[in-house]
Amino acid sequence: MKKIQFIAAVVLCILVAGFAAQAQDFSHIEAILESLDAQSRFDGLDFSSVLTMIVEDPDKGIEKMVVRQFRRDDGERFLLLIQEPVTEKGQGYLLEGDNLWFYDPSSRQFAHTSLKETFQDSDARNADFGSNSYSSSYEVEGYLEGTLGNFEVYIIDLKAVDDTVPFPYTKIWVTKDTSLVLKTEEYSLTYRLMRTGLFPKYTKVGDVVIPVQMIFVDELVEGQKTQIAVSEISVSPIPDHVFTKAYIERVNR
Amino acid sequence: MFLTMKVAFRNISRQKKRSFLLAGAIAFGMLAITLMNALTGGAVVNIRDNFSHALGGHVFITGREWTDAGQMIMKIRPDVNLDRLLEDNASQIEAFTKRSQAMPSLIFGSQQTMHIVYGVDFAEEDKLLDSLVVTEGSLDELGANDDVIILPQPVGERLGVEVGETILIRLETLTGQQNVDEVKVAAFIKDQEELGLSAAYTSRSYLNTLLGMDPHEYQILNMFVTDLDLVDGFAKTFREGLRTSEEEGEKDDEPEVTVTVAGVPMDPMTEPEEITRWEGTRYQVMNINQIMEAVELIVGVLNQVGLVIFLILLVVTMVGITNTFRMMMIERTKEIGTMRAFGMHQKQVKRIFLWEAVFLGLLGCLAGLVLSGLIALVVGSISLNADPSLQFFLNNGKITFRLPIGSVILNTSLVVFTSLLAAYWPARAAAKMSPMKALSSHT
Structure with a gap:
């Protein structure tokens, strides 16, 4: 009888330990996610820059794109205006709250699109050009501590809380000391790696820290990747009319 | 009457050359x-057939519903009402298919291509399997x-994949999330890209x-009806049978037709209208005639x-006929005089x-x-290796001529009348x- 009691106690202990492990406290990781989101937002400031994108496609070769970016995080607005290549010049993406519009000067029409869509034929998504939303869009599934190069990092497993983000699962490498995302891995619904993002360079603009070099690697198509360099950064006020459809139409006249 | 007809016919055969030229013009x-009529008639039939096939x-x-997150998605859940309608109208349905569809990227190594993929119930789609030409x-x-795919031969060649190898299929879920999986290529089939059938x-x-x-679940229910003439009424039966009580108070119009490929509208999406959300599934019923309206208009x-x-052309010919008949009248003055002298009225x-005019017209x-x-007959027997966009007007690469009897009657009546x-x-x-004057005439 004592033996049975002993076995039962051991099993109970194991179960309790298991549940305890499962109910890990992720509050400090969630705090990191919140700080990642906060430090990527230009609250009360406008932001503009020039994005130079090099898209490497095994089929089409290397293509260069130059995009002028205007961003106002108060009100979730951004405008991306393509300046190069000439064939796509004038095309624009206008985010107004929940609505993202794509303007094509050849048809002179606005079409509704989504932040989840890819940007042109690159490996970047439209959502990559706004502020982060890790804390609201994902929940922490687990984390590890490790190193990435010379950096001590948290490797955080995230799961999307709803369908508003393109990738249902994401893994991010965040530096312990500075809370910067150095690497991301994004997974499909079947948990297959689809895209890797690398963020080797950051710059500080006021209180905001933004990556000035981004590399997105398509993990499904060999040799497919996109590099983005951010330059001509400015936080000068941007006139309200810039974030309007009329403005995109006007710059195309 | 018979006498006049006989004389008229004899007169025509008397002046063969002139009759030939006049009838030739007609x-x-x-x-x-x-x-022109036969060509357009044939084109309409071919376009309708090709569209139906494609x-x-x-x-x-199709069915639409709202997700909890406020996204509208296209899907049809099992529905007793729909099943009952299918059962009640079974006698008018030649065949039906329940399919899902997507436009995924198919990836093999560094090669990728986007292609329409239909999700079909192979156990129920004997007709489809019979129509596929396996290469x-x-x-x-x-x-x-389950995780096998049949690819059109050109798609396989484009990807550089062999039968039995595995490719990646990358797509978005209905709510726009990324998904990818491995799928084995079971077979290559002959492509019918020209008919929009490259799936x-x-x-x-x-x-x-x-x-x-x-x-x-599925995304689209396609039905072939037994009688194409009844297709409008058949579609109306389903449209009314599937209408929810909420929809009753809304507009009763037929839905506007938007031709889509794999769920993607061919016309650019303009600003979305303010749509009030609804509970459950709302159905949209379209038929081939709605798609053909624009074609038939052209x-x-x-x-x-x-x-x-x-x-x-007839007016020009009419002038010719008038002149010829005036000439004939002058030529036959003496003959007319003789006939009149012998008592002809x-x-x-x-x-x-x-x-004579009627015979000429009819002969023409x-x-x-x-x-x-x-x-x-000659043109219709030639197989054209035409541009793929033209193939939609052809029947297996051949021009088809369909002449409506109504237009033959109309045109013939017009000719005879003029x-x-x-x-x-x-x-x-x-x-x-x-x-008297006629007989004394010198002509």
């Missing part, structure tokens, strides 16, 4: 309008495994899993233009001329119809001629 006009039916039902591999594996096929339950749907305009050209003389029409038939009109005044003048 025949040319008849030939042009007949070919879209997989004559009547198409490599086999369709036997389809029942055993890959996989099992519906498998595609549903990738799209984030349950295995028994064909109607073409036929109108053809008719105008035909009328112009004015009306009979007039009728001779008018019957007959010649035009025979000639256009011969041309149609011939009669052209010959009327010379005929009246001939009839009114004094027998």
Whole structure:
């Protein structure tokens, strides 16, 4: 009888330990996610820059794109205006709250699109050009501590809380000391790696820290990747009319 | 009457060359309008057939519903009401298919291509399996495994994949999340890209899993009806039968047609209208005639233009006939005088001329119809290696001619009427001629 009691106690202990492990406290990781989101937002400031994108496609070769970016995080607005290549010049993406519009000067029409869509034929998504939303869009599934190069990092497993983000699962490498995302891995619904993002360079603009070099690697198509360099950064006020459809139409006249 | 007809016919055969030229002019006009009508008639039939084939039916039902997150998605859940309608109208349905569809990227190594993929229930789609021309591999594996795909041969070549190898299929779920999986190539099939039939096929339950749907759900119900003439009424039965009580108070119009490929509208999406959300599934029922409306409008305009050209040709011919009949009247002055002297009435003389005009018109029409038939026969037997966009107008690469009997009757009546009109005044003048003057004439 004592033996049975002993076995039962051991099993109970194991179960309790298991549940305890499962109910890990992720509050400090969630705090990191919140700080990642906060430090990527230009609250009360406008932001503009020039994005130079090099898209490497095994089929089409290397293509260069130059995009002028205007961003106002108060009100979730951004405008991306393509300046190069000439064939796509004038095309624009206008985010107004929940609505993202794509303007094509050849048809002179606005079409509704989504932040989840890819940007042109690159490996970047439209959502990559706004502020982060890790804390609201994902929940922490687990984390590890490790190193990435010379950096001590948290490797955080995230799961999307709803369908508003393109990738249902994401893994991010965040530096312990500075809370910067150095690497991301994004997974499909079947948990297959689809895209890797690398963020080797950051710059500080006021209180905001933004990556000035981004590399997105398509993990499904060999040799497919996109590099983005951010330059001509400015936080000068941007006139309200810039974030309007009329403005995109006007710059195309 | 018979006598006048006999004399008229004899007169025509007396002046063979002249009759030939006059009838030839009429025949040319008849030939042009007949070919035009037959060509457009055949094109309409071919476009309708090709569309039906490409879209997989004559009547198409899609369902839309809202997700909790406020996204509108396209899917049809198992529905007792829909099943009952299918059962009640079974006698009018030749075949129906329940399919899912997506436009994924198919990836093999560094190669990728976007291609429409239909998720089909292979156990129920014997007709589809029979129509597929397998160029490599086999369709036997389809029942055993879900994660297999049938690719059009050019797609396989583009990817550089062999039958039996595995490719990646990358797509978005209905709610826009990224998904990817490995799928084995079971077979290559002959492509029918020119007819918009260049599709890959996989099992519906498998595609549903990738799209984030349950295995028994689907996105489009396609139906082939037994009688195309009844397709509008048939579609209306389903439209009304599937309407929810909420929809009753809303507009009763037929839905506007937006041709889509794999769920992607071909026309650019403009600003979304303010749509009030609803509970459950709302159905949209479309039929092939709605899609054909635009085509038939163009064909109607073409036929109108053809008719105008035909009328112009007839007016020109009419002038020729009038002049010829005036000449004939002068040539036959003595003959008319003799006939009148022997007791022929004015009306009979007039009728001779008018019957000649009728015979000429009918001969011209007959010649035009025979000639256009011969041309149609020759042209219709030639297999054209035309531009893929033109293939939609053709039947297996061949031009089809379909001549509505109504247009033959209309055109022939027009020819006879204008011939009669052209010959009327010379005929009246001939009839009114004094027998004495006619007999003393030197002509």
